[in-house]
Amino acid sequence: MDKATKNQTAAELRQARLAAKFGAGGGSVRGVQLMSKNPATVLKSGGQNPRSRGREKLNHTLLWLATFVRSNESIILKRLGVKGRGYMKRLEEMELVQAVACGTRGGQLWVLTRAGLTMAQGIWQKEFEHYPDRPERLSQATLRHDLAVQHIVAELMATGEAVAFQYASMLGKRSPEIWVPDALIKTSAGQWIGLEYERTPKYGEELLVKLNRIVRHINQKQHAGINISVRWYSHQHGPLGDYLKLMQGGIPSRRYYENLREWREDPEESEVVSLNNQAWVEFVPMERDLAKYM
Numbered sequence: 001m002d003k004a005t006k007n008q009t010a011a012e013l014r015q016a017r018l019a020a021k022f023g024a025g026g027g028s029v030r031g032v033q034l035m036s037k038n039p040a041t042v043l044k045s046g047g048q049n050p051r052s053r054g055r056e057k058l059n060h061t062l063l064w065l066a067t068f069v070r071s072n073e074s075i076i077l078k079r080l081g082v083k084g085r086g087y088m089k090r091l092e093e094m095e096l097v098q099a100v101a102c103g104t105r106g107g108q109l110w111v112l113t114r115a116g117l118t119m120a121q122g123i124w125q126k127e128f129e130h131y132p133d134r135p136e137r138l139s140q141a142t143l144r145h146d147l148a149v150q151h152i153v154a155e156l157m158a159t160g161e162a163v164a165f166q167y168a169s170m171l172g173k174r175s176p177e178i179w180v181p182d183a184l185i186k187t188s189a190g191q192w193i194g195l196e197y198e199r200t201p202k203y204g205e206e207l208l209v210k211l212n213r214i215v216r217h218i219n220q221k222q223h224a225g226i227n228i229s230v231r232w233y234s235h236q237h238g239p240l241g242d243y244l245k246l247m248q249g250g251i252p253s254r255r256y257y258e259n260l261r262e263w264r265e266d267p268e269e270s271e272v273v274s275l276n277n278q279a280w281v282e283f284v285p286m287e288r289d290l291a292k293y294m
Helices: 003-021 030-037 039-044 054-070 074-082 088-091 114-124 138-159 204-224 237-249
Strands: 097-100 109-113 162-167 182-185 192-197 229-236 255-257 262-264 279-283
Touching: 054 074, 054 088, 054 109, 054 114, 054 162, 074 088, 074 138, 074 229, 088 097, 088 109, 097 192, 138 162, 138 182, 192 204, 204 229, 204 237, 204 262, 229 237, 237 279
Parallel strands: 192 229, 229 279
Antiparallel strands: 097 109, 162 182, 182 192, 255 262
């Protein structure tokens, strides 16, 4: 065996040992094959049962990044319910994630490598889109908003209130007449809740269109037997109060016209629309502008 082949083999074994340490079952395909030929290697590397905490952490990390595309270490650790630093660096050594620069307070962001995405798809049996992430191309406002939404979802998952989640990008193609929340969580009771993080309040027609879109969507889903509601998060307490009054008292009707590709008043419809059940809407006042600290 020449020197180059020896170095390659050593590198693949090292990657596979790291994967086994996390209970992942291996790193590169060839690394796994090398380990399978020598069971002692697994024992030396601290290989764990597939149900171990190490594998659980890795699986959830891969799902998180496959879903949200990018995140920072503090949010991921919150999702996992653990403390400490250096976790993402170890996954980087396994070539499952890579760091990308950004200008947020949370420091560098992490994204999946192609190998990480492949492993996530194999574990979760889902197809995830993958593309080279360029967070520097996103506006700081958009990036901070996305991270704030992740922070909220991570807290809900860590406390056990949420047992599953979906991100806006997973909810299908955006359409002007369909409500797509910032994120969607499923509670332990089986209820779906669309999360709206309102950093910048809406006013006038923009607000009326948004509320019409949400109310019509929820009424339709509930009528079809799908238990879904909306929950707003915001530090803007005044606007949230205005939203609540409209949701409770009735929203001036607006309807989407496909031929015009815009929302307008419908002269043949009642003057207001409202939720069939006021319990389907919830407002959570926040003490601070969460995105500012992302």
